[in-house]
Amino acid sequence: MTAGSVSVTRDDDVATLTLDRPERNLLHIELLEELNAQLLDVRNRPATKVLVIRGAGKAFCDGIDAEDLAPDRVTRLLHVFHRVFETLRMLDVILVAAVDGAARGGGFELALGCNLIVARESAVFALPEIRLGIIPPLACVVLPRVAPRRKAMEWILLGDDISATELERHGIVARVWADALFEEQLDRFVERLTEPSGPVLQLAKRAQLEAYYTTYEEALYKVENLYLRELMALRDPQEGVRASIEGRSPRWVNG
Numbered sequence: 318m319t320a321g322s323v324s325v326t327r328d329d330d331v332a333t334l335t336l337d338r339p340e341r342n343l344l345h346i347e348l349l350e351e352l353n354a355q356l357l358d359v360r361n362r363p364a365t366k367v368l369v370i371r372g373a374g375k376a377f378c379d380g381i382d383a384e385d386l387a388p389d390r391v392t393r394l395l396h397v398f399h400r401v402f403e404t405l406r407m408l409d410v411i412l413v414a415a416v417d418g419a420a421r422g423g424g425f426e427l428a429l430g431c432n433l434i435v436a437r438e439s440a441v442f443a444l445p446e447i448r449l450g451i452i453p454p455l456a457c458v459v460l461p462r463v464a465p466r467r468k469a470m471e472w473i474l475l476g477d478d479i480s481a482t483e484l485e486r487h488g489i490v491a492r493v494w495a496d497a498l499f500e501e502q503l504d505r506f507v508e509r510l511t512e513p514s515g516p517v518l519q520l521a522k523r524a525q526l527e528a529y530y531t532t533y534e535e536a537l538y539k540v541e542n543l544y545l546r547e548l549m550a551l552r553d554p555q556e557g558v559r560a561s562i563e564g565r566s567p568r569w570v571n572g
Contacts, residue, residue: 341379378424434483514553
């Protein structure tokens with residue numbers, strides 16, 4: 318089993334995390350532990366607004382290494398994989414999965430753990446676990462919540478390849494760009510995401526996550542509290558409103 322690596326590069330308020338395990342960026346226990354450690358490091362850097370997750374070479378991530386699905390390793394594998402998802406969920410930064418190539422099995426699930434998925438037109442997604450006699454546990458939890466339930470059922474039960482454009486039609490993928498324009502469009506997309514105030518971005522993300530898993534009344538109460546107690550305690554909302562009144566661009570202090 319080749320080790321592989323997870324690297325993070327930073328450019329101002331954007332971090333890029335790259336999976337690099339030739340040839341297909343398959344995940345295994347040790348790589349997932351490294352991934353989680355790198356994510357925790359991003360969490361400790363408050364200046365980061367956006368984290369882009371991508372794969373080196375020709376695949377985003379083509380799934381889980383089959384060796385780690387053996388009975389003596391699978392329990393630890395699931396624990397580590399689920400810990401990665403919990404770390405993703407707790408990160409304040411905006412998470413963008415930039416899928417260039419294959420995102421199958423655990424790779425598709427990793428993309429689903431991000432806030433937004435963007436993809437090259439030729440990218441391919443799949444949940445082929447059913448053909449191995451197993452199931453994709455995280456996809457079973459996440460997909461029925463974010464996709465039409467019967468489409469989620471179809472994708473999980475058949476295990477067929479799914480095009481980026483089909484996932485875009487069902488709201489799973491946010492943007493699909495022509496292969497030749499992918500890098501350029503990704504840069505523009507991330508640049509737009511970093512334009513607002515960092516703390517306000519974080520609160521906008523948190524408000525949606527906290528509201529999603531509760532009743533309407535409780536969600537409204539939580540978001541209103543967040544707005545009045547946390548958002549209004551920042552300087553950037555005041556600057557944004559003042560800039561609008563004065564007809565100029567806001568000058569964020571990210572606080």
